[in-house]
Amino acid sequence: MKASDFFTLPASLSVFAPHFRSDAAPWDWIKAIAGALAALDLPVPARPLPPGVDVQGKVWIDPTAKLPAYATLIGPAWIGAGCDVRPGAFVRGNVIAGAGCVLGNACEFKNALLMDGVQVPHFSYVGDSVLGNRAHLGAGVILSNLRLDQQPVVVRAEGRVHETGLRKFGAILGDEAEVGCNAVLNPGSVLGRRALVMPTVAFSGFLPAATIAHSRPPLKHIPRRD
Numbered sequence: 001m002k003a004s005d006f007f008t009l010p011a012s013l014s015v016f017a018p019h020f021r022s023d024a025a026p027w028d029w030i031k032a033i034a035g036a037l038a039a040l041d042l043p044v045p046a047r048p049l050p051p052g053v054d055v056q057g058k059v060w061i062d063p064t065a066k067l068p069a070y071a072t073l074i075g076p077a078w079i080g081a082g083c084d085v086r087p088g089a090f091v092r093g094n095v096i097a098g099a100g101c102v103l104g105n106a107c108e109f110k111n112a113l114l115m116d117g118v119q120v121p122h123f124s125y126v127g128d129s130v131l132g133n134r135a136h137l138g139a140g141v142i143l144s145n146l147r148l149d150q151q152p153v154v155v156r157a158e159g160r161v162h163e164t165g166l167r168k169f170g171a172i173l174g175d176e177a178e179v180g181c182n183a184v185l186n187p188g189s190v191l192g193r194r195a196l197v198m199p200t201v202a203f204s205g206f207l208p209a210a211t212i213a214h215s216r217p218p219l220k221h222i223p224r225r226d
Contacts, residue, residue: 001157003029006174006193007132010116012080012099015040020113026172026190027155027164029130033113034094037076057093068105079103086121098133111168115175129170131177138181138199143170145187153188157206164188174209 004022019036020029042058049055050069057075061067065079068087077095079085089103092110097103101114104121112126115133120126122139129143137143145168147153153169155162171189179185180199191197192209201215 001025001155001162001190006172006190007115007130008175010098010133012116013096016096025162025164026130027162027166027169027188029113030111030128030166030169033096033111034076037078037094037096040078042076042078059091080116112170127170128166128168129172131173132175132193134175135173135177137179138183140182141179142184143189144184145170147187155188155190155206157190 002023003026006026009017009020016036019032042060047061047063050067052070053067054072059073059075059077059079061079062081062083064081065083065085067085070087071085071089073091074093076093077091079097080101081099083097083101083103085103086105088106090108091103092108094111095109097114098116100117102119102121103109104124107120107124110127113130115131117134118131119136124137124141126143127145150167153164153166155164169188171185171191173191174193174195176194177191178196180197182200183197184202186202186204189203189205191207194210195207196212197203197207198212198214201213203213207213
C-alpha cells in the first residue's frame with residue numbers, strides 16, 4: 001500500500017515534494033507534515049489582514065487566498081493560492097493547504113495535508129490526516145484521530161495488518177473521495193480514490209477505490225458508478 005495508490009502531490013505543493021515520497025505508506029505522509037513545514041523559511045504575512053483574523057507564528061498565506069472577517073491561524077501553516085478560509089476556521093498548527101481549498105466555517109484543522117481543491121466547508125474536524133486532490137467532506141464530518149484506549153493505530157486492509165506507528169491518525173482520503181454529512185471516520189480509516197462514505201455512517205477500516213460504504217445492514221461496499 002503506497003501513497004501513489006491514493007493521490008499525487010500537486011504542482012502547487014512541489015516545494016514540499018522531497019518530504020512526501022510516492023512510494024511511502026500513505027500514513028507516513030502524516031508524519032512528514034511538520035518536517036516539511038520546518039524545512040521552509042515561512043514568512044509572516046505581508047498583506048493587511050482583517051482585524052478579526054488572528055495569526056500566530058509562521059503562516060504563509062498566498063496573496064490570492066480569501067480571508068474572512070474572523071479566524072485563527074496558528075503556524076506553522078501554508079495556505080495556498082485561491083484558498084477560501086471561511087469565518088471561524090481554526091488552523092491549529094502543521095497544516096498545508098494546496099491551491100483552491102475550502103477551509104470552512106467552524107472547522108478545525110491540525111497536522112493535516114490538504115491537496116488541491118479539497119473542500120471542507122462546514123463544521124468539521126480534520127486532524128492528523130491527508131486529503132487527496134478534490135476530496136470533499138460534507139457538513140459535520142469528523143475525522144476522529146485517537147482511539148478510545150489511546151493505543152497506536154493500525155490499518156487492516158487487503159488481508160494485512162499495517163502497523164502505522166502513530167498514536168494519532170485520522171484518515172487518508174484518496175483523490176476525489178467523498179464523505180457524506182455527519183459521518184464519522186474512526187481512527188486510521190483509509191479511503192481509496194473516488195471512494196464514498198454515505199451520510200451519518202460511522203466508518204472504520206479500508207474502503208477500496210470507487211466503492212461506497214453505507215449503513216444499511218449489513219454494512220456493504222458496493223461499486224461506485226458515475
